[in-house]
Amino acid sequence: MLGHCAVMKEEVMKKRPLVLTICLSVILLMGVPMTASGAPEAIHIGATVSQTGHFSSEIGPFKRLMIAWADIVNEQGGIMVKEYNKRLPVKFTVYDDKSDQATAKKYYERLVTVDKVHILLGPYSSPLTFGASTAGENHQVPFIAICANSPKIYTRGFEWIVAVIDIGPRYTYRYWEMVKNQGVAKSVSFVVEDTIHPLGVFKGSQKLSQEAGLTVLSSDVVPAKTRDFTPIITKLKEKNPDIVYVSSNIPFAINFMKQAKEMSLNPREYHCIHHSGVFRDPLGGTAEGVVGQSYWVEGMKLGDTKLITDVLKRADISEPMYPWSPAYVAAFQIVQAAIEKAGTLDNKVLMDNLKGLKLDTVLGEAYFHETGYGSINTYPSQIQDGKYKIIYPPEVATGKHIYPRAVWK
Amino acid sequence: MPPDLIQLLVGGILLGGIYGLAAFGLSITFGVLNVLNLAHGEFLMLGALMGYVLFTAFGLNPFISAMAVIPIFIIAGIGFYFLLLRPISEKPPHQLLVASILVTLGASLIIEDLTAFFWERPVTGIAYSLPPLELAGVVVSSTRFLILMFIFFLAFSLQLYLQKTYVGKSIRGITQCLEGAKVVGIPIVFVSALTFGLGVALAASAGVFYVTLFTVTPIMGIPLSVKYMCIVVLGGLGSLVGSVVGGLILGVAESFTAYFIGAEWSPTIAFILLILILIVKPEGLFGKKE
Numbered sequence: 001m002l003g004h005c006a007v008m009k010e011e012v013m014k015k016r017p018l019v020l021t022i023c024l025s026v027i028l029l030m031g032v033p034m035t036a037s038g039a040p041e042a043i044h045i046g047a048t049v050s051q052t053g054h055f056s057s058e059i060g061p062f063k064r065l066m067i068a069w070a071d072i073v074n075e076q077g078g079i080m081v082k083e084y085n086k087r088l089p090v091k092f093t094v095y096d097d098k099s100d101q102a103t104a105k106k107y108y109e110r111l112v113t114v115d116k117v118h119i120l121l122g123p124y125s126s127p128l129t130f131g132a133s134t135a136g137e138n139h140q141v142p143f144i145a146i147c148a149n150s151p152k153i154y155t156r157g158f159e160w161i162v163a164v165i166d167i168g169p170r171y172t173y174r175y176w177e178m179v180k181n182q183g184v185a186k187s188v189s190f191v192v193e194d195t196i197h198p199l200g201v202f203k204g205s206q207k208l209s210q211e212a213g214l215t216v217l218s219s220d221v222v223p224a225k226t227r228d229f230t231p232i233i234t235k236l237k238e239k240n241p242d243i244v245y246v247s248s249n250i251p252f253a254i255n256f257m258k259q260a261k262e263m264s265l266n267p268r269e270y271h272c273i274h275h276s277g278v279f280r281d282p283l284g285g286t287a288e289g290v291v292g293q294s295y296w297v298e299g300m301k302l303g304d305t306k307l308i309t310d311v312l313k314r315a316d317i318s319e320p321m322y323p324w325s326p327a328y329v330a331a332f333q334i335v336q337a338a339i340e341k342a343g344t345l346d347n348k349v350l351m352d353n354l355k356g357l358k359l360d361t362v363l364g365e366a367y368f369h370e371t372g373y374g375s376i377n378t379y380p381s382q383i384q385d386g387k388y389k390i391i392y393p394p395e396v397a398t399g400k401h402i403y404p405r406a407v408w409k
Numbered sequence: 410m411p412p413d414l415i416q417l418l419v420g421g422i423l424l425g426g427i428y429g430l431a432a433f434g435l436s437i438t439f440g441v442l443n444v445l446n447l448a449h450g451e452f453l454m455l456g457a458l459m460g461y462v463l464f465t466a467f468g469l470n471p472f473i474s475a476m477a478v479i480p481i482f483i484i485a486g487i488g489f490y491f492l493l494l495r496p497i498s499e500k501p502p503h504q505l506l507v508a509s510i511l512v513t514l515g516a517s518l519i520i521e522d523l524t525a526f527f528w529e530r531p532v533t534g535i536a537y538s539l540p541p542l543e544l545a546g547v548v549v550s551s552t553r554f555l556i557l558m559f560i561f562f563l564a565f566s567l568q569l570y571l572q573k574t575y576v577g578k579s580i581r582g583i584t585q586c587l588e589g590a591k592v593v594g595i596p597i598v599f600v601s602a603l604t605f606g607l608g609v610a611l612a613a614s615a616g617v618f619y620v621t622l623f624t625v626t627p628i629m630g631i632p633l634s635v636k637y638m639c640i641v642v643l644g645g646l647g648s649l650v651g652s653v654v655g656g657l658i659l660g661v662a663e664s665f666t667a668y669f670i671g672a673e674w675s676p677t678i679a680f681i682l683l684i685l686i687l688i689v690k691p692e693g694l695f696g697k698k699e
Contacts, residue, residue, distance in 0.1 A: 060525070227424070231672065259550070
């Protein structure tokens with residue numbers, strides 16, 4: 001009997017590694033949030049939002065936007081994933097990148113390695129996206145850049161990135177197309193904020209304006225924190241251009257416009273590339289007639305207006321105050337369409353389907369160029385009676401271009 | 410003088426006036442308390458936000474708001490002093506200076522992050538402007554001109570306060586000799602707290618003008634504090650006249666640099682001027698030799 005027991009003990013001891021392996025596998029499997037069919041509990045999307053730091057003024061509350069969209073999708077039962085033959089809910093993990101490139105990069109690494117997300121939505125701005133997108137590339141997780149249009153991001157040979165929007169140098173191509181078609185303006189002067197996105201837009205616009213037949217009278221690249229524009233405005237008065245084109249972020253443009261009015265600088269048109277309620281409200285009447293770029297304005301005959309209004313309403317975000325919010329809604333649509341088309345959450349299949357995607361979003365047709373940058377671009381809009389009107393092209397326009405603007409007395 | 414140059418000169422002086430007012434508060438705080446307040450720019454930002462609220466909610470004219478914020482921020486400044494600076498005020502001068510930098514920097518970061526979190530408005534500014542004045546081909550912003558006049562009025566009133574009142578004389582007494590002030594019975598703690606409150610209130614008042622002319626964001630405070638510190642060192646640490654003159658010099662220098670050399674060199678000029686002054690006159694333009 002004792003001998004039999006000893007044999008059994010020996011056998012158990014021999015099989016010990018195998019038993020341990022089975023036990024560990026069971027424990028590990030229990031730890032992974034999967035259902036009986038092997039499907040994950042949710043489609044896990046990772047992102048950062050600049051809730052603090054200098055971009056917080058532009059996208060601070062956008063975590064609400066993500067949650068609002070997820071709630072809408074989840075109320076409809078989730079997103080269909082054929083592989084599991086069921087609809088899966090959407091879940092977000094969002095960190096505050098503090099508007100800092102290093103912090104964004106750190107959190108995107110965490111999203112991939114610790115949180116194990118299925119797909120990444122990019123942070124706000126080109127500099128942050130430039131740093132953060134390496135996480136997607138290194139770990140082969142699909143990365144959808146949203147508001148990041150510096151060509152530098154898309155010339156690194158990255159395979160795991162696509163972007164919602166078109167590249168910066170083409171940011172105002174529709175405006176120059178309109179100017180060329182109208183043929184009234186003859187000269188332009190550029191005032192440029194010395195940061196990555198405005199510089200990119202300026203470089204493209206300088207070329208596009210010349211192609212539109214305009215003479216470039218001056219180009220002043222000015223530090224972002226400039227408060228006193230007296231020297232620039234004094235020069236512009238001497239040059240007397242038809243168009244003063246301000247390629248900058250909103251605070252810079254507001255400060256410039258305020259002083260331009262204080263010093264009675266009266267070109268026939270002001271173009272400020274970024275304008276919105278944030279631009280209009282502090283300027284009041286000074287903003288009247290200013291042309292700029294908008295992705296979407298209310299009343300525009302473009303895309304699924306209901307989705308934008310539902311998401312914005314639920315998130316309690318006002319589009320005129322946060323003009324980049326529609327681009328995020330377009331990104332959500334891209335995520336949904338890519339997963340539905342792929343029918344799986346497998347990284348490679350998902351990425352391949354993303355690259356080949358073509359769909360109508362809230363901002364028009366979205367597709368991706370070979371290097372990853374997107375197709376969605378802005379439309380020229382003008383502030384008329386305090387409201388934003390899309391002025392070109394005619395098929396989506398909500399108002400007519402007023403040129404020249406009313407002179408300040 | 411060609412109109413362009415006059416235009417630049419006028420523009421620089423008008424800008425320098427705002428610099429001067431904000432630097433004034435920083436200088437007075439350093440002169441009396443030996444405290445380098447790195448949260449100074451945050452109080453300017455908070456004053457600007459209050460100016461915005463008073464303008465949008467109550468339609469209050471910025472010039473009235475600039476006066477209205479003074480008593481509120483004197484109280485806030487006194488509270489700040491008792492909460493954060495009083496506990497370190499007995500330290501030896503050099504330790505106090507270092508400790509005050511650390512304490513006010515910490516406070517600055519807290520104020521900045523809390524404001525960014527609670528103040529959801531992306532960029533703040535108010536739509537207030539007056540028709541420009543045109544004199545012999547030179548266009549002068551009447552808003553900036555009135556602000557400059559207001560600043561001169563405020564500086565003159567403060568000077569009178571320092572010359573004629575008991576508290577004012579006490580402030581000057583402490584600036585000249587702390588030990589002597591103690592000997593003659595000046596209530597050091599009370600005067601110090603009030604002085605800090607006054608410095609903070611001047612920053613807040615400058616903030617109201619700031620939001621009238623420029624945009625304001627919750628994270629603008631620290632870079633402004635650094636700039637105003639340059640002005641204070643330029644004018645002479647603790648010298649009130651020096652901070653106003655330093656502000657005007659910097660405003661004009663920035664304007665001319667941007668026009669003749671290039672706008673990208675304009676922010677650098679503050680530091681170039683600072684280095685030059687420190688080489689030629691280490692105590693600053695109006696500072697006293699140790």
